[in-house]
Every structure is written in structure tokens, then in C-alpha cells.
Amino acid sequence: MSSLFMSSNLQWVLVSTLVLGIAAGLIGCLSYWKKQSLMSDALAHAALPGVVLAFLLIGEKRLMVLIFGAAVSALIGALFIQTIRSSTRITEDTAMGIILSVFYGLGIMLLTIANRTAGGNQSGLENFIFGQAASMVRSDMFTMLGLSTVVIFLIYLFFKEWKLYLFDPSFAQGSGLSIKGMNALYMLLLVTVIVIGIQAVGVILIAALLIIPPVSARYWTKTLHWMLLLSAGFGGIAGAGGTLISSMGSSWPTGPFIVLAAASIFVFSLLFGKEKGILIKYVQFKYFQKQMGYKPHLPSKGVN
């Protein structure tokens, strides 16, 4: 165990997934209030064909290029969802379902082709499906850290604008905020977090890192800025914690452990959270019942 902490590579991996988790918790909070939590899942799946295509084109695994491919592919997916929703009678959730599975299917097909090419089977492209944080090299981590920090900074910087945009976009428009601009920035940040996260967490599970921290945070606070802070904290803990656990076994995938770490935080919040957690609700109910002088009716003996 102590040798684990000695490894400087692991330390870097942990810092990267911690910062990634923070960025994911923040942008996930925005998605939560935009009522678009599932959109992140569709975008993550839609990123896979872009990753593999980028690899096939340049013939080597260079993260910046793969990230770019992923981003383009995810944005095309988003555009398709948008177009299907606005120009047909198909609803958004159905459109997401279609795009998610079709793009993922396409990605897997391309991956099979890539694995047949020379060097393709050693490329570690499969790591993009379930995530393998340990497969990241130092430059990958710097890319991830740098971009995550930009996302965190932009969310902090525009806090007031995000709040208005999420609560009441039509009023925001009137008070001089460009909704198109905010939509574009939101989408850009969301796609950035997804594509930098897929190497560590995987396309299938990255959405959990965006969805679970904000709902957990909701159980502890009544204000948006605390919700953002808590969600960031939960995301960071899940990211680093999951990575740490997965590093204990040889070639264990990272994604599932991150998701399980996030899920544990959620279950704890659901039970003990001070805002409408199950336990506090029960205690309050019993307390009020007592205040009202209510006594439960016990069935009397001999009567059925």
C-alpha cells in the first residue's frame, strides 16, 4: 500500500482525476438545472467514433488529436439531437436514445477495424470504453489538468450569469445576456469535460460523474453556490477515490470504481442529507406528529 503512494505517476493520476471530478461536478450542476442530465450521456457515447476515426487518420495515439476528434463527433451528435427535436415530431429523449446508440455502435465498429490495423491492437483504444486512468502518460495528464482548470475558472467567473441563465432564460435575454452565447459556452464546457474525461472514466460511465454529484449535493443545501461547491467536492472525491481503489488491482478499469464511489456518496446523501434526506424527513414527521398529540391507533384485542 505504501509503495502505491510512493509512485509519483499515481500521484499525478490522482490529481488529474480529482480536478476532472471537480470540473465534472460543476458542469453537471449546470446540466442538472438545465434539465439536461441525460444529454451528457448521449454526448459521451457520441464521442467514441470521433476518437477512433482520429486515431485511424493519424495512425498513432496522440491525446490532443483524439480529444479533438471526440469533440467534433460529440458536437455532431448534439447537432443531430437538436435537429431531430426541432424538425420532427420525435421528442428529445427519443432523439438522444437514437443518437446515443447509433454513434456508440458506429464507434465500436470503427474500433474493430482499428484493432485490425498495424499497431491498432496495442493502442489501448479500448480504454476509452471503460476508462483506464493508469494508461495516461504525463502529457495526457497535463492536457486534462489544463482544460479542467479552464472549465472550473469559467464557471466561477460567470457564476452570476449562469444563475440567471439557468433560472429564467427569457428574463436573462431581456436584461442583456445573450442566451445563444450562454448556450454555446455551456455546450463547449460540457463537451470539453466529457472528452477529457473519457480516457480516465470511459464513454459509457463518464455521464455518471456529471449526473451523480449534483443530485447528491442537492440533499445538503438550499443555495446554488453551495450546491456547486459540494457537487465539485463530491465529483473530486469520487474521481480520486475511484482511481485510488482501481489502482489496487492490476489493470482494473477506472470508470466503474469512480461511478461506485459517486454512488456511495449519493446513497449517503439520500439517507442522511439535511435537505429532505430520508432520515431527516422521517424524524421531522414523527416530531410534528408528537406536537399534534397524535397517538397511533393500535388494533384492540379480539377484534379483527
Place this chain on the structure above:
Amino acid sequence: MENKVVQVRDLAAAYRKNTVLHDVTFEVEKGTLTGIVGPNGAGKSTLLNTILDLHPRLSGDVKFFGKPFKNVKKKIGYVPQRGSVDWDFPTTAIDVVTMGLYGQIGRLRRPRRHHREKAYEALRKMGMEFYADRQISQLSGGQRQRVFLARALVQDADLYIMDEPLAGVDAQTEQAIMAILKELKKRGKTVMVVHHDLQTVEEYFDSVLLLNRKVMHYGKTKEVFNRENIAQTYGGNMRWFGKEHRDEFTVHE
């Protein structure tokens, strides 16, 4: 020209394939309190959304203070329908009112103490000062509407456009809101309100715009708010008691 606060010419708007509004032309003068009235589906909310660039315009021309909307945004205070936002959003009443000041505070700056004081003052005007730090999810419908009004008040606009501010509110809130609207008018502001209750039109508004996909009648309430015009606007079955409650009209078609 300076007297014309809103000028709308040949406006048309549609949802999907259905034209909701067409040939809408009217001008609103400074210092008036106008009620926009019409049956369900007449396009009242669409009219507001379209002139405020929230809904695409098929054709026509809209000017505020002689200029396009985007140049005079700051002179216009908009109060959306209460149901248009999620009241579970984690924020307090005073916070929502402070949002009305974001335009003045400027991009990337945080609200200061005097901004919060201004917001508090607006809440006080709406009789909501004791609810300043209350979560908006815990406010009643009428209280939420007053918070929305307070948010518009802090904007210190010259034109106020409100979508059904009196729908489903308690009598006390209705009085509080009408008192504010009359005060705004007295201060030379212009107010346009989508309204649903024919009973109170004569009492509340000096001008009325009867809308049913197009402008059916528009002018001083005294002149246009009469039996024939209302019947023509509503078409189908409707009932309306005149001001004195002596004349009751029922229209069947």
C-alpha cells in the same frame, strides 16, 4: 414620435405550421396602462414573446422608443408568466429580485451591498420584506408573483410588459400589484399587461387591446370595451357583467 413607446406593424408569428398571429398593427403611447385581452389560444403570450425577440417573427416590424428591441433592452422590464420558471431552483426571494439588477451591475461583477438594499426596497414595496430570505420554493403563488414584480421594479424601466401577472393570485396580491401598476403609470411609465379577467378590465386599464390572432379592437377602454366588440373577439360562448353589474351579457353562437 417621442410619445410612441411601442410601434408594431404587420407582425406575424407561427408555431410549427400554424399561424398564430397575423396583421398585428398597433401603437402604444407613453404613460398608458394597456390590457391585452382575448380568448385562450388568441396569441396573447405569443404577441409578447414575439415583440421581445423571444419567439421568431415571420414578418413585420417592431420598435420600442423608435428603436429595435436589442438597442433598448434596458428600458424594458419584462415579467414572464409565473409558470415559466422552476420554483424549486435553490435561491431566495431577495436573490431573484437582485437578478433584476444584473444589467446595471455589469458582466463579471458581483452584487454589492447597495444593490441588495435596492432589491430589499422593491420587496418592501410589494409587501414582501419579511420573506426576503425565504426559499422561493416555499412561497405561495401570489408571493412568487410579487417577487417577479419586485424584480421588474428594480430594473427601473420605462416600459413594463407583463404576462398574466394577475392569474391565480389572491385578492391581496392583486390589489398590491394594481397599486404598483397605477403608481408606475402616474410616474409616466408605460405598462402592457396580458389579462384574463374581463370583469376587471374597465376598472384596471385605460386602454385595451382585444386580440384574437389579430387585433380585433384597440383603443381607450371606454370606447372599445363594449358588448359587440367583446362578442366579436371571443366568438363563442362567453359571459360578461358590465361595470355596474346591472347589465349582464351572454353571447351564444
